Amino acid sequence: MALIMYLHPLSSYVQKAKTGFYEKGVAFETQMLDGTEPVASEFAALWPIKRFPVVKDGEELIFEATAIIEYLEARYPDTPRLIPDDPMKAVQVRMWDRFFDNYVNYPQQRLVYLSIGREPDDGEDGAKWKAAFDEAYALLDRRMAEREWVADEFSLADCAAAPSLLYADWTYPIPRNYQNLWAYRDRLLARASYARALDEARPYRHMFPLGAPEGRD
Incomplete structure (x- = not known):
C-alpha cells in the first residue's frame, strides 16, 4: 500500500517533506488540500488539528514534516540517509x-x-x-x-x-x-x-x- 500525503504544494513544510521523499526515492500518493470536498472532510476526520503535511501509511498517521522524514528513515533504512547513524x-x-x-x-x-x-x-x-x-x-x-x-x-x-x-x-x-x-x-x-x-x-x-x-x- 502506497503512502499518502495530505498537502498543498505551496506550503514550505510540504516542500520540506517532499524533498525527503524525493531524496530517498520513496513513492507516495497525494491528496490535495485546497478546501474542496470530500478531501477536506476526510482530512478533518483523520487529523482534527488540520495542519499539513500529514502522511498515512496503512493505519499509521505521521504528522509534522520533521517527523515524516524521521519516519521515512526508520521505515526505509536502505534508502539514502538524511539523518546520520553517528x-x-x-x-x-x-x-x-x-x-x-x-x-x-x-x-x-x-x-x-x-x-x-x-x-x-x-x-x-x-x-x-x-x-x-x-x-x-x-x-x-x-x-x-x-x-x-x-x-x-x-x-x-x-x-x-x-x-x-x-x-x-x-x-x-x-x-x-x-x-x-x-x-x-x-x-x-x-x-x-x-x-x-x-x-x-x-x-x-x-x-x-x-x-x-x-x-x-
Missing part, C-alpha cells in the same frame, strides 16, 4: 533542522500574517521579526563560509533549509553581501529533490500573499 552528527542535523523551522520559517510566517491582518498590528512594521531575520542571516552566512551543506552531508536540515530560505528571501530579502548564504540558497534550489518539489508548487505561486518576486525562483 549520534553526534545526528544531533547537529536535528539542531539545524530546528534552527530553520524556528528561526527562519517562524519569523517569515509572522511577517506574512502581519501583512495580511492575521496577526495584530504591532505598530512597528514587524521590527522584531526583521531583527530576528537579520540575526539568522548573519549567523548562516558565517556558518556556510566553508560548507556545502549546513551539516556534513545533505540531510534533514537541508530539507528544512530549502523552502525556509526561499520564502524568507521573498518576505525579507537576504542581503546581497551575504555571498555564502546566497551560494547555499542557490545550491538548495538546484538540488534535484527540492527543485522537483518547487516545480510542483509553481502553479500556485500567485497565492503567496506578498507576491512571488521575479528572478528569485
Whole structure:
C-alpha cells in the first residue's frame, strides 16, 4: 500500500517533506488540500488539528514534516540517509533542522500574517521579526563560509533549509553581501529533490500573499 500525503504544494513544510521523499526515492500518493470536498472532510476526520503535511501509511498517521522524514528513515533504512547513524552528527542535523523551522520559517510566517491582518498590528512594521531575520542571516552566512551543506552531508536540515530560505528571501530579502548564504540558497534550489518539489508548487505561486518576486525562483 502506497503512502499518502495530505498537502498543498505551496506550503514550505510540504516542500520540506517532499524533498525527503524525493531524496530517498520513496513513492507516495497525494491528496490535495485546497478546501474542496470530500478531501477536506476526510482530512478533518483523520487529523482534527488540520495542519499539513500529514502522511498515512496503512493505519499509521505521521504528522509534522520533521517527523515524516524521521519516519521515512526508520521505515526505509536502505534508502539514502538524511539523518546520520553517528549520534553526534545526528544531533547537529536535528539542531539545524530546528534552527530553520524556528528561526527562519517562524519569523517569515509572522511577517506574512502581519501583512495580511492575521496577526495584530504591532505598530512597528514587524521590527522584531526583521531583527530576528537579520540575526539568522548573519549567523548562516558565517556558518556556510566553508560548507556545502549546513551539516556534513545533505540531510534533514537541508530539507528544512530549502523552502525556509526561499520564502524568507521573498518576505525579507537576504542581503546581497551575504555571498555564502546566497551560494547555499542557490545550491538548495538546484538540488534535484527540492527543485522537483518547487516545480510542483509553481502553479500556485500567485497565492503567496506578498507576491512571488521575479528572478528569485
